[in-house]
Amino acid sequence: MLLSLRGVSKSFGAxxxxxxxDLDVLAGKVTALVGDNGAGKSTLVKTVAGTWQPTxxxxxxxxxxxxxxxxxxxxxxxxxxxxxxxxLCDNLDIVQxxxxxxxxxxxxxxxxxxxxxxxxxxxxxxSVTTVRSVRQLVASxxxxxxxxxxxxxxxxxxxxLVIMDEPTAALGVSQTAQVLAxxxxxxxxxxxxxxxxxxxxxxxxxxxxxxxxxxxxLVHSGDVAGYTPQRVVEIITTGTLATAAT
Amino acid sequence: MTRLATLRRSLSPGSIGIIYVWALLIxxxxxxxxxxxPTMSTVRSVLNLNALAGLxxxxxxxxxxxxxxxxxxxxxxxxxxxxxxWLFQNTHLSVLAVVLITLGIGATIGLVNVxxxxxxxxxxxxxxxxTWLICDSLSSAVAGQQSSLSPPQLSxxxxxxxxxxxxxxxxxxxxFVLVLAAVMGxxxxxxxxxxxxxxxGLNPAVARNTGIRVSLIQSCALVVGGILGAFAGMVLxxxxxxxxxxxxxxxxxxxxxxxxxxxxxxxxKRFTAxxxxxxxxxxxxxxxxxxxxxxxxxxxxxxxxxxxxIAIGLSRQxxxxxxxxxxxxxxxxxAVSAGDGPHxxxxxxxxxxx
Numbered sequence: 300m301l302l303s304l305r306g307v308s309k310s311f312g313a314x315x316x317x318x319x320x321d322l323d324v325l326a327g328k329v330t331a332l333v334g335d336n337g338a339g340k341s342t343l344v345k346t347v348a349g350t351w352q353p354t355x356x357x358x359x360x361x362x363x364x365x366x367x368x369x370x371x372x373x374x375x376x377x378x379x380x381x382x383x384x385x386x387l388c389d390n391l392d393i394v395q396x397x398x399x400x401x402x403x404x405x406x407x408x409x410x411x412x413x414x415x416x417x418x419x420x421x422x423x424x425x426s427v428t429t430v431r432s433v434r435q436l437v438a439s440x441x442x443x444x445x446x447x448x449x450x451x452x453x454x455x456x457x458x459x460l461v462i463m464d465e466p467t468a469a470l471g472v473s474q475t476a477q478v479l480a481x482x483x484x485x486x487x488x489x490x491x492x493x494x495x496x497x498x499x500x501x502x503x504x505x506x507x508x509x510x511x512x513x514x515x516x517l518v519h520s521g522d523v524a525g526y527t528p529q530r531v532v533e534i535i536t537t538g539t540l541a542t543a544a545t
Numbered sequence: 546m547t548r549l550a551t552l553r554r555s556l557s558p559g560s561i562g563i564i565y566v567w568a569l570l571i572x573x574x575x576x577x578x579x580x581x582x583p584t585m586s587t588v589r590s591v592l593n594l595n596a597l598a599g600l601x602x603x604x605x606x607x608x609x610x611x612x613x614x615x616x617x618x619x620x621x622x623x624x625x626x627x628x629x630x631w632l633f634q635n636t637h638l639s640v641l642a643v644v645l646i647t648l649g650i651g652a653t654i655g656l657v658n659v660x661x662x663x664x665x666x667x668x669x670x671x672x673x674x675x676t677w678l679i680c681d682s683l684s685s686a687v688a689g690q691q692s693s694l695s696p697p698q699l700s701x702x703x704x705x706x707x708x709x710x711x712x713x714x715x716x717x718x719x720x721f722v723l724v725l726a727a728v729m730g731x732x733x734x735x736x737x738x739x740x741x742x743x744x745x746g747l748n749p750a751v752a753r754n755t756g757i758r759v760s761l762i763q764s765c766a767l768v769v770g771g772i773l774g775a776f777a778g779m780v781l782x783x784x785x786x787x788x789x790x791x792x793x794x795x796x797x798x799x800x801x802x803x804x805x806x807x808x809x810x811x812x813x814k815r816f817t818a819x820x821x822x823x824x825x826x827x828x829x830x831x832x833x834x835x836x837x838x839x840x841x842x843x844x845x846x847x848x849x850x851x852x853x854x855i856a857i858g859l860s861r862q863x864x865x866x867x868x869x870x871x872x873x874x875x876x877x878x879x880a881v882s883a884g885d886g887p888h889x890x891x892x893x894x895x896x897x898x899x
Contacts, residue, residue, distance in 0.1 A: 348754070371756040380754065388748040390815065391740075399744060400755045402737040409735050 300362055301326045301491040302347065302378075302460055307356030309342050316342040320356070320517045322510055324460060329482060329492040331502040331523070334512030335535050340495050343512065344464055347493070348380040349373040374400070379453030380462040383469070386449040389438035393430060394418045396437055397452040421455045422447070425484055429477075443474030450481055460491045467501055479505045499528045513538035563810050563820070567827040574834035581837050589714050595829035596718035597780055601796040602803040602821045603725050604773035609804055610733065610816045611766035612746035613662050613669040618774050618800060620680025621654045622793025625778030627684040630694035630788035633703070640703045644779065651775020654680060655768035663764050677797075684790040695787035708783035718780050722822060725773075730818035742766060743815060802853040803828060828852050 302324040309317040317339045324330045334340050345351045347358070349367040358365055360376050367373050373380070380386075387396045394411070397418045403410045418433050427447040430440065437445060446466050453461045463482065467475040482505050485492050496502050502509060503523065510520035511534045519526075519534050534540055575583040601618055608615040629647040632638055638646070654676065661672035688694055700709075710717040733739040744752040745762045753759045777796070782788040806828070807820030831852070832845040 350754075369756070370754055371758075374756040382754060385748075385750045385754055388744050388751050390747040391744065395740065399740070399752075400757055402740065404737070407736075408731075409737065409740070 300324075300359070302493075303359040303362070304343075304347075305357045305359065307343075307346065307353045307358065309339075309346055309351060310354045315515050317346070317353070318515045320512075320515075322517055322520065324491045324493050325508070326459065326491045327486055327489045328507040329486045329494055329505055330508045330510060331494045331496060331506035332510050332512065333496060333499070333502060333531060333535060337514075338512040338535075339515040340512055341464070342515075344380065344462055344493075344495060347373070347378065347462060349378075374456070377457065377459035378462065379456060379458035379460070381446065381449040381453065381464065381466065383465045387437045387445055387452075390436060392436050393433045393440075393448050396448060397421070397455055399452075401456060417455065418451070421451045425451055425454060425481060427451060427481070441474065442469045443471075443477050446470075446478045447481060450485065454485070454488075454490070458490065460493065461485055462493045462495070464495045465497065466494070467496065467498060475501065499531055502531075503528055511535060563806065563823045563827050567823070567830060570827070570831050570834060574830075574838065578834070578837050582834060587833065587837075591826060591829045591833050592719045593714075593716045594833075595825055596716065596722045597777060597784065598796055598799050598803070598829065599722035599822055599825045600718065600725065600773065600777040600780060601793075602800040602807075602825050603722070603729060603818060604770050604777055605800050606729065606770075606804050606807075606816055606818060606821050607742075607773065608658075608669075608763075608766045608770040610746050611742045611763045612749060613658075613763055613767055614673060614801075615658060615767065615770045615774075616670060616673040616797065617654060617658055617676040617680055618770070618777075619794040619797035620677040620684070621651060621771060621774035622778040622781055622796055623684040623789075623791050624654070624680040624687070624793075625650050625775035626782040626788035626792060627687050627694060627790055629779050629782050630696055630699060631687050633696035633698040634694055640698070640701075640706075643698075643703070647779055648772050648775050651771040651773070651778070652768050653771070654774065655771020658767040658771065659764040662767065663760050681791055681794065688788075688790045693787045693789035699782055699788070700786040703779075704783045704786055706783075707780050718784070721776075721780065722825075726818040726822045733818060738762075746816075798853060799825075799828065799849060802849065806852065806855075 300323055302322075304320055304322040307317055307320045307322075308315065320339075320343065322330075322332075322343070332340055332343065342351065346353050347367065349370045349372050352366075352368065358367060360378075365376065367376070367378070370380075388399065391399065394415050398414045403413045403417070405413065415433055422428075422430065422433070425447070427444075430444055430448070437448065440448065446463075450461065450463075466478050466482070470478060479501060482492055482494060486507070494502070494506060506523050508521065509523045509526055509531065511518055511531065513534065516538070518538050519540070530540060571583070581587075601622065604621075605615045605618050625647050628650050629643055632643045632646060636643075657676055657679075658669075658673055661667050661676060662669045665672070698704075706717070708716060708718060712720075733743065741752065741757050742762055744755070744757060745759050749759050778788075778793060781792060785792075803824040804816060804821050806824035807822070808816045810820035810823065811817060828849065831848055835845050835848060
């Protein structure tokens, strides 16, 4: 088990954003986390990413109890979060973004050539072939390319868990396909992926496991094979599966 | 991209416009005042008279890169200059001790700015205007009844080391500016901490997600800015062999003009050390030329004011253009293809992602 949450709750004053959540994320598998707006998906992501602390409950990393107090802690464990719009610095170029916080040095100064080579290598490894130059600013990239660069950044850091927050929300059809292929590549490399998505087409085309949040509670989880999109929609909207027996 | 194209791009007016405007100013004034303007003494005067403005601009550059506007620089220069003079006048401390204490005062001003901007999270432009006022008033309080403090030490070895020493009639503050710009330029472009400071200033939320200690970096930047401000205050006191309350205020707006104008330069449109220094001396050349040409005394100030408006106008345009590019991925599909910015044109988005 790569990451396990046991009884995790998070309250903001009187608002219980997460209540008693148990969640397992496996290495080499894509776990999809679905739920309606306000179900607690973002809160859960931010709790694992170190932005927020759980009010109660335990987090296990590789079966060891751990606490993730800051994004730095998450980074040190090998958890990388690819936020929808806050993953990359627009005014830095691709190489600078991929190494931000982990620059390579030569004579105590930045070793741009080594970083550029490594960035190119990682992008090629992930079959990201659409960026024209690794020295262009991230601001000039398309949404799909931004996601690709953010993922490549995580891979280059040897992240073992990549959390992707609505990676395809702003993308067109071909870019979505590209990003889903990239997610599959990650899982095939043995990396655990936690995919937060609204789009059940994406979920059913790429995920191995599925977990459904409803009003802050994790109401269903299991292999994706055990669900159909219709049933998942029912769980998302009602929190239960009335037709389970049929 | 070929090397020639890179060269052409880095020499284009959009990239180094200041150099072209500077050249135009030089040609213009040389034609207008051929006997007075194109001389070595003009070069010396422009550099010597504006080195302090350069130091002030570099002092606010560091917080600026980290995303904090430090308007307290005017008050900092006044207060640290007056304190330095007061220490010479009223104590028997050695020059080194006075210098260190004064730098400590600058660091303290920086820490107060940290309290206001980083801890209390007051918008930096408002918070540091307040600390400016406080520093300014304190400089009057330290000076007491005197309109200026002129202890003899200010023109002794201290004055020599901080202002008077010269080589080929270029005074030592010119050297300070060039060395500081070189060090700062190297730090900002070639070291991780310099890059983090840029990242914090450009995208604080992203930087935080990346694990960069945003508050720590902004705090350090404000303290470094405070120390450099105190250094500028000592140079000012040494230059005039006297320090008076409020004497630093005149350096506030020119410093911001230079930093913003400097940020419109070079490919990446960021705050840079060399861009800032170039802007200081370009503006100074214009002012000096106007003064030589016998322009009325109010005209250089108008020039300065217009330059500030144009500089901030240009850099705002640059920054809002980046912001517009940023929004594009929110629109689905063919996000970037309609690019019109300097770095928005290159990728026909939907088509390339096959």
